[in-house]
Amino acid sequence: MKSEYDILVIGGGPGGALAAWTAAKAGLSACIIEKRPAIGAPVRCAEGIGKELLKEFMEPDPRWISADIQRARIVAPDGTSIALDEGRAGTEVGYVLDRKFFDRELVWKASEAGADVFVKTRAVAPIIEEGRVCGATVEFCGKRCAIRAKVTIAADGVESKFARWCGIDTTLPLREMMSCAQYLVTGIDIDPHSNDFYLGEEVAPQGYLWVFAKGERSANIGVGIPASKSKPGMRAKDYLDRFMKERYPEGRIIECVFGGDPVSRPLPCTVADGLMIVGDAARVVDPITGGGIGNAMITGRMAAEVAAKAIAAGDASKAALMPYDEGWRSSKMGRTLERNYRVKEYFITLSDEKMNTLARSIEGINFSEITVMALLKEIIKRNPKLLLELKHLKDSLG
Numbered sequence: 001m002k003s004e005y006d007i008l009v010i011g012g013g014p015g016g017a018l019a020a021w022t023a024a025k026a027g028l029s030a031c032i033i034e035k036r037p038a039i040g041a042p043v044r045c046a047e048g049i050g051k052e053l054l055k056e057f058m059e060p061d062p063r064w065i066s067a068d069i070q071r072a073r074i075v076a077p078d079g080t081s082i083a084l085d086e087g088r089a090g091t092e093v094g095y096v097l098d099r100k101f102f103d104r105e106l107v108w109k110a111s112e113a114g115a116d117v118f119v120k121t122r123a124v125a126p127i128i129e130e131g132r133v134c135g136a137t138v139e140f141c142g143k144r145c146a147i148r149a150k151v152t153i154a155a156d157g158v159e160s161k162f163a164r165w166c167g168i169d170t171t172l173p174l175r176e177m178m179s180c181a182q183y184l185v186t187g188i189d190i191d192p193h194s195n196d197f198y199l200g201e202e203v204a205p206q207g208y209l210w211v212f213a214k215g216e217r218s219a220n221i222g223v224g225i226p227a228s229k230s231k232p233g234m235r236a237k238d239y240l241d242r243f244m245k246e247r248y249p250e251g252r253i254i255e256c257v258f259g260g261d262p263v264s265r266p267l268p269c270t271v272a273d274g275l276m277i278v279g280d281a282a283r284v285v286d287p288i289t290g291g292g293i294g295n296a297m298i299t300g301r302m303a304a305e306v307a308a309k310a311i312a313a314g315d316a317s318k319a320a321l322m323p324y325d326e327g328w329r330s331s332k333m334g335r336t337l338e339r340n341y342r343v344k345e346y347f348i349t350l351s352d353e354k355m356n357t358l359a360r361s362i363e364g365i366n367f368s369e370i371t372v373m374a375l376l377k378e379i380i381k382r383n384p385k386l387l388l389e390l391k392h393l394k395d396s397l398g
């Protein structure tokens with residue numbers, strides 16, 4: 001293990017992999033450390049990703065795609081179903097990945113480009129000198145050593161501690177952390193090309209339940225509810241078990257996933273002297289869908305591009321790294337995150353009755369685009385009084 005790199009990346013998920021891959025392609029020395037013994041496992045994700053977003057990074061490969069999704073269904077509390085069909089529409093449906101292989105592929109690409117990769121290697125503390133982050137103390141097989149870097153990229157996911165250790169306030173109210181439970185289920189009758197979303201107080205209060213096809217007779221079936229709502233007997237797992245019993249009693253559970261998903265605004269600042277924060281650690285997760293794979297990749301790539309320029313100029317100060325923070329915030333991704341946060345804050349206040357009314361108002365419509373925006377515009381068109389309730393969203397809705 002070398003003790004000095006241009007870029008040290010903490011975490012081998014999609015955000016970290018893209019940061020290291022981009023840095024290595026730019027000719028920088030880069031290293032990823034991952035605390036788990038294997039990249040990509042265990043999976044803590046429903047594995048859905050948009051097609052266009054994925055293609056920005058890689059051509060889809062059947063080795064790491066479990067299902068090609070062509071339809072989506074949103075099911076309101078009273079069973080009213082809004083069908084979205086890719087044949088007639090754009091592409092916010094996409095693929096269901098096999099993240100065990102997908103994450104490995106990304107890290108493999110980083111390694112092929114020249115990045116070093118160390119698994120079972122955990123960052124235990126930052127190295128901070130004169131207020132500047134200069135790398136991390138890492139633990140590997142019980143031994144500790146220092147890895148110094150011109151820029152350290154915290155890509156340590158939802159449980160991120162690194163940024164906090166560097167003095168950044170990363171506290172998150174419980175109501176903005178989704179508590180999730182998911183089963184990989186086989187032996188069930190499903191539409192193998194559909195992703196379904198169920199809403200309502202009975203299935204997932206202030207959250208949603210998903211059935212994401214994983215193949216002909218398999219699906220990721222999961223529930224996310226705000227951690228603040230999770231109480232004995234009303235945890236995400238309880239809602240999931242009830243749904244499974246009612247809908248898929250024949251299903252065989254071959255994998256369980258429990259984890260958190262932030263649905264907050266992103267961190268107020270994602271850079272410091274010598275430090276950049278990407279992916280879930282920066283909380284760039286879509287507050288409506290809870291999706292963060294693509295945004296982790298976008299921020300990972302963008303961080304490394306800015307870091308490369310800063311290193312070339314011999315200046316890795318906060319000011320020199322700031323174009324990363326400004327860049328993603330003003331990008332389409334950053335604007336969508338802000339808009340969807342506001343939309344989510346409104347939608348979690350809706351009663352089941354109101355959700356049913358809104359769903360019924362757009363039932364049977366042929367959408368020309370499958371996007372949150374398209375759905376929202378149609379809902380507003382059919383329920384103009386909503387505009388009063390959504391006054392604060394007017395600017396972002398355009």
Ligand SMILES: Cc1cc2nc3c(=O)[nH]c(=O)nc-3n(C[C@H](O)[C@H](O)[C@H](O)COP(=O)(O)OP(=O)(O)OC[C@H]3O[C@@H](n4cnc5c(N)ncnc54)[C@H](O)[C@@H]3O)c2cc1C
Pocket residue numbers: 010011012013014015016033034035036044045046047048049121122123124155156157158159160161180181182222257258259260261278279280281285290291292293294296
């Ligand atoms: C139940 C569930 C379902 C989800 N479904 C979807 C979905 O369908 N679509 C979607 O887009 N997103 C989904 N997400 C979110 C998605 O999983 C994340 O947004 C995505 O993985 C973020 O990538 P990342 O690289 O930022 O972090 P991660 O993928 O979490 O990677 C971070 C890595 O850092 C490592 N690490 C942490 N601390 C250290 C340390 N101190 N030292 C070394 N390594 C460390 C971790 O072990 C981990 O491997 C879901 C999340 C959950 C919980």
